[in-house]
Amino acid sequence: MLEIYNxxxxxxxxxxxxxxxxxxxxxxxxxxxxxPVQFAAISAISCNPGIDQATLSGLIAYxxxxxxxxxxxxxxxxLVRRDVSKRDRRAKVLHLTDAGIREFEEMKTIVRSxxxxxxxxxxxxxxxxxxxxxxxxxxxxxxxxxxxxRINRD
Amino acid sequence: MLEIYNxxxxxxxxxxxxxxxxxxxxxxxxxxxxxPVQFAAISAISCNPGIDQATLSGLIAYxxxxxxxxxxxxxxxxLVRRDVSKRDRRAKVLHLTDAGIREFEEMKTIVRSxxxxxxxxxxxxxxxxxxxxxxxxxxxxxxxxxxxxRINRD
DNA sequence: CCCTATTCGTCAGTATGCTTATTATCCGCA
DNA sequence: TGCGGATAATAAGCATACTGACGAATAGGG
Numbered sequence: 001m002l003e004i005y006n007x008x009x010x011x012x013x014x015x016x017x018x019x020x021x022x023x024x025x026x027x028x029x030x031x032x033x034x035x036p037v038q039f040a041a042i043s044a045i046s047c048n049p050g051i052d053q054a055t056l057s058g059l060i061a062y063x064x065x066x067x068x069x070x071x072x073x074x075x076x077x078x079l080v081r082r083d084v085s086k087r088d089r090r091a092k093v094l095h096l097t098d099a100g101i102r103e104f105e106e107m108k109t110i111v112r113s114x115x116x117x118x119x120x121x122x123x124x125x126x127x128x129x130x131x132x133x134x135x136x137x138x139x140x141x142x143x144x145x146x147x148x149x150r151i152n153r154d
Numbered sequence: 155m156l157e158i159y160n161x162x163x164x165x166x167x168x169x170x171x172x173x174x175x176x177x178x179x180x181x182x183x184x185x186x187x188x189x190p191v192q193f194a195a196i197s198a199i200s201c202n203p204g205i206d207q208a209t210l211s212g213l214i215a216y217x218x219x220x221x222x223x224x225x226x227x228x229x230x231x232x233l234v235r236r237d238v239s240k241r242d243r244r245a246k247v248l249h250l251t252d253a254g255i256r257e258f259e260e261m262k263t264i265v266r267s268x269x270x271x272x273x274x275x276x277x278x279x280x281x282x283x284x285x286x287x288x289x290x291x292x293x294x295x296x297x298x299x300x301x302x303x304r305i306n307r308d
Numbered sequence: 309c310c311c312t313a314t315t316c317g318t319c320a321g322t323a324t325g326c327t328t329a330t331t332a333t334c335c336g337c338a
Numbered sequence: 339t340g341c342g343g344a345t346a347a348t349a350a351g352c353a354t355a356c357t358g359a360c361g362a363a364t365a366g367g368g
Contacts, residue, residue, distance in 0.1 A: 003197045003262065004214065007269050008281070009173045009190065011288035014215060014303075016170040017355085018295040019163045024356090025298075035323070036163065043157045054346055060158065061168060066325050068347065073323080090333045090346040108157065115161050121294020122287060127162070130287045133280055134165035140275020141172040144179075146326065149168075171325085174354095178326090189353070208316055220355050222317065227353080244316040244363050300356065315364070324354080334345075 019118045026114045032107060033077075037062060037070050039111055042104050045080060045094050052091040058150030066147075079103055173272045180268045186261060187231075191216060191224050193265055196233060196258050199248050206245040212304030220301075233257055 004010040023036050034042070040060045045051060048059070057067045071094065074080040079100035085091040096104065119127045142148045158164040177190050188196070194214045199205060202213070211221045225248065228234040233254035239245040250258065273281045296302045 002201055002213065003266070004194050007265070008272055008285055008288070009177065009265075009269055010194070011285065011292050012166070012169045012173045012272070013190070014292040014299070015166045015288055015295075017215070017301065018292065018299045019166045020355090021299045022295075023163065036167070037324070040158050040164070047156055052346075059156065061171070063325060063327095064347075065327085065349090066323095069323080069325090085346095088334070088346075090331095092347070111157070111161070111163075115163055117298075118162055118166070118295065119291050120298075121291045126287055126290070129283065130291070131162055131165065133276060133284045133287070134162070134169055136280070137273050137275045137284070138165050138168040138172065141169075141176075141272065144271075144274075145168070145172045145175045147171065174325090191354070206316075217355060217357095218317075219319090219357085220353095223353075223355090239316095242316075242364070246317070309368100311366100311368090313364100313366085316362085317360105318362105319358105319360080321357080323356085326353085327351080328349100330347105330349075332346085332348105335343090337341090337343105338339100 015118075022114055022117050023111075026110060026117070030110050032103070032110070034103070034107060037066070038074055039107055041067065041070050041074060042079065042096065042100060042107075045096050046101070046104050049095050050093045052085060052088075052093055054091070055150075056094065057147065061142075061145070061147050061149040063147045074100070169272075176268055176271050177265075180264060180271070184264050186257070186264070188257070188261060191220070192228055193261055195221065195224050195228060196250065196254060196261075199234065199250050200255070200258050203249050204247045206239060206242075206247055208245070209304075210248065211301065215299070215301050215303040217301045228254070 020036060027034060037060075040062075041056065044056050044059045048056070051059070053067055053071060054064055057064045062070075071080060071082060075082050078097055081095045081097055082092045083095075085093045116127070119130065122130060174190060181188060191214075195210065198210055198213045202210075205213070207221055207225060208218055211218045216224075225234060225236060229236050232251055235249045235251055236246045237249075239247045270281065273284065276284060
């Protein structure tokens with residue numbers, strides 16, 4: 001019996017691996033080509049048009065450098081527009097293109113429905129318990145991660 | 155309120171991000187330099203001296219290609235020895251070096267004790283519930299992942 | 309013994325996800 | 339106005355983590 005088979009870290013990684021795989025399979029099957037982080041970014045831009053990359057990073061809890069690369073690829077796919085901010089010439093403000101808006105609308109339903117596939121082994125009650133425990137643990141551990149969630153309410 | 159804030163996938167990713175970060179912090183603090191997958195590989199080789207890379211991959215649920223790179227780095231650090239198998243000249247059999255054995259002994263306790271830090275927001279009862287739910291979900295979703303756990307009992 | 313299917317490790321390529329460092333810019337303060 | 343510290347984005351580099359493809363070798367059936 002391996003050490004790791006008793007470790008939460010191992011199962012968290014396995015769940016992540018399964019989640020990413022389910023996401024990719026479903027995308028391919030529906031004829032789309034977005035990764036989880038690309039969907040998260042588009043989702044956040046959709047809710048916050050004109051957001052800059054650093055604020056976006058905090059909103060979806062990713063590293064700024066990572067998001068720079070993600071936005072590169074979304075821009076290249078023609079889903080996101082990136083312009084220099086008029087208020088701060090260091091910052092780039094982000095908007096969805098028409099294609100990006102369409103893509104998000106189509107993906108939204110798919111991504112929502114794929115969530116339960118990730119937890120296919122759990123009953124609905126267990127899924128709820130599981131989600132609540134993750135919320136609690138992720139909230140408590142927020143500062144421990146390299147890219148904490150940063151939500152500034154103005 | 156963002157879409158993703160209601161999605162299990164998001165929280166699974168956050169938990170993974172937190173787990174990896176806690177692991178890295180603790181390693182650095184203790185003066186070690188191993189990643190989670192490197193520890194998993196060493197742990198599995200320790201329990202199964204002479205295992206080949208493909209079987210190792212199945213035992214810790216990683217992709218063959220990924221493990222190839224991981225073993226490269228462990229070999230380069232002098233923790234693992236890689237030899238061509240006498241029974242199958244395609245395969246490489248793996249052994250821990252003396253340094254690898256020492257490293258694993260030192261790391262074992264540290265990695266065990268860091269697990270509860272990952273779930274610091276949960277009570278002991280919640281941690282148990284959480285681990286059991288993850289075991290159940292990861293087991294059920296095993297085939298869905300790209301690199302399923304493959305444990306062959308001979 | 310040969311043919312075919314399978315398997316092992318690896319290569320090339322893509323995308324995360326992070327670290328440290330750098331440049332450009334902004335902001336507060338004197 | 340000018341200066342120092344902070345911040346936005348990026349560059350360079352490293353380590354996962356995967357896909358598809360490939361050569362080498364093995365295993366099974368006829």
